[in-house]
Amino acid sequence: MLIITCPWCGERPEIEFVYGGEAHIARPADPSALTDQQWADFLYNRTNPKGRHAERWRHTHGCGRFFNAVRDTVSDFFVATYKPGDARPDVEGDVQ
Amino acid sequence: MSDLISPLGTLAATAADIAAARLSVIAPATQLSFRGREAAIGPAGAGFGVDLPRQACRFARSGARLAAWLGPDEWLLIAEDADPAALQADLQAALAGLPHALVDVSARALGIAVEGPRAAYVLNQGCPLDLDEAAFPVGMATRTVFAKAEIVLMRETPERFRVEVWRSFAPYAWGLLEEARREFA
Numbered sequence: 001m002l003i004i005t006c007p008w009c010g011e012r013p014e015i016e017f018v019y020g021g022e023a024h025i026a027r028p029a030d031p032s033a034l035t036d037q038q039w040a041d042f043l044y045n046r047t048n049p050k051g052r053h054a055e056r057w058r059h060t061h062g063c064g065r066f067f068n069a070v071r072d073t074v075s076d077f078f079v080a081t082y083k084p085g086d087a088r089p090d091v092e093g094d095v096q
Numbered sequence: 097m098s099d100l101i102s103p104l105g106t107l108a109a110t111a112a113d114i115a116a117a118r119l120s121v122i123a124p125a126t127q128l129s130f131r132g133r134e135a136a137i138g139p140a141g142a143g144f145g146v147d148l149p150r151q152a153c154r155f156a157r158s159g160a161r162l163a164a165w166l167g168p169d170e171w172l173l174i175a176e177d178a179d180p181a182a183l184q185a186d187l188q189a190a191l192a193g194l195p196h197a198l199v200d201v202s203a204r205a206l207g208i209a210v211e212g213p214r215a216a217y218v219l220n221q222g223c224p225l226d227l228d229e230a231a232f233p234v235g236m237a238t239r240t241v242f243a244k245a246e247i248v249l250m251r252e253t254p255e256r257f258r259v260e261v262w263r264s265f266a267p268y269a270w271g272l273l274e275e276a277r278r279e280f281a
Contacts, residue, residue, distance in 0.1 A: 001224060008152045008168055013224035015241060061241045063152070063167035 002076065006059045007067045007083045020056030022046045023068040024088065050074060054088050057081075100124075100203055103263060107270050116214040116280035119273055122207030122258065125176040126183055131169050132196035143190025144173055144183075155237035155250055164237035164250060172201075172237075172248060172260075205248070206266045210273065211256040214280055219249070219257060221276035222269075229254055245269050 002014035028034055028042055047053070053073050058066045070079040070091060080089045102108075108121045130140055130148075141147040146158045148171050155164035160177040175183050180200040187198055210219060216227035222243035225232060237250040245265035250258040261269045 009238065010152070012240075015224060061246050062239050064170065064239070065167055 002078075004057065004069070004078055005081045006062060006065075007081055008063045008065060009059060012059065012062055016059060016061040018058050018060050020058050020066060023054040023056045052079060052091075056084075102206060103267050104206060104208070104270055107267060107274075111274065112281055114277050114280050115212060117210055117212040117218040117273075117277040119270065119277070120209045120211070122209050123176070124202070124206070125174050126178055126180045127200075127202045127205065128173040128175075128180065128183060128187070129199045129201045130171045130173055130187070130196065131167075131198075132191070132194065133169060136191055136194040136196040139190045139194060140171075140187060140196065143187045144175075146173075153236050153238040155235060164248065166237075166239055166248070203263070205260040205262050208259040208261065208266070208270060208273070209256060210259060213255055214277070215255055215257050218273060218276045219259075222272050223247075223249065225249070227251075242269055243272050 003011050004014055004017050005011050025042070028038070031039060034042070051072060051074060052070055054068060054070050056066055057069050058064070066084050067081055068084060068086070068088070069081040070088065071077065072079060079091050082089055102121065102124075104121050108119070111119055132140060137148050137150070141163070144161060144163060146156050146161045146163045148163045149156045149165045151165065153165060155162055160175060162174040164172045164174070166172050180202050184198060184200060191198070219242070220227055223240055225238075225240055232251055234251050234253060237248065239246065239248050241247065242259065242261070245261055245268055247269065248260040252258055259269065
């Protein structure tokens with residue numbers, strides 16, 4: 001089973017977590033000033049990278065908190081997890 | 097609270113006595129869910145009579161009262177010696193003026209004790225956590241899953257676990273525990 005490290009609870013099994021989409025997407029301060037294309041980008045368009053991806057997870061069946069994780073979308077390897085509000089950690093090199 | 101009919105009544109009455117992993121129903125007690133920020137945590141512990149544990153996934157017990165860390169701002173308070181309204185009033189008085197949430201959840205969950213040398217093995221049939229004493233020591237409490245049901249799991253002694261499971265899931269969890277320990281009968 002895939003083990004995910006919750007920033008509060010430590011190493012826990014994958015089935016306690018739910019995926020929450022891409023991380024670090026801030027809601028525009030003034031939506032009415034945006035064009036339709038900009039608003040659609042905020043709502044729907046995601047980076048969908050092949051490789052390291054910053055995403056939100058929630059430890060639903062644990063502490064119940066959201067946190068962020070950097071995961072490799074090719075290998076499904078969790079490179080790092082960090083608390084919401086923290087900047088994306090700069091993880092260098094191949095840590096797999 | 098205790099005047100509700102337990103869905104485990106008949107199951108517990110007919111349960112076999114298997115020494116490797118005994119199952120028993122824990123007497124219903126007052127349970128409150130407390131949520132609050134930094135400033136409210138100390139006064140809540142003072143009002144409750146047990147300092148709320150600040151370390152993740154731990155519980156603290158003093159006499160008939162138990163406080164379990166469930167999240168960075170969330171604790172489960174269990175009191176065997178007070179009724180919900182009185183305890184809630186005590187805590188509200190201790191927390192006057194501080195933003196917090198205090199909810200009576202006494203009727204939400206039922207307690208099941210799993211006790212015996214194979215208790216961890218039996219729980220592991222449905223719970224994916226590492227229940228070795230190094231990874232899940234005495235005094236640890238956490239929300240987790242038991243098969244398809246969400247539970248709160250606490251280790252009271254090396255061989256005794258307390259499982260708090262929501263009422264409607266209780267017969268399901270009990271049935272799976274029975275199934276898991278049948279090999280030791």
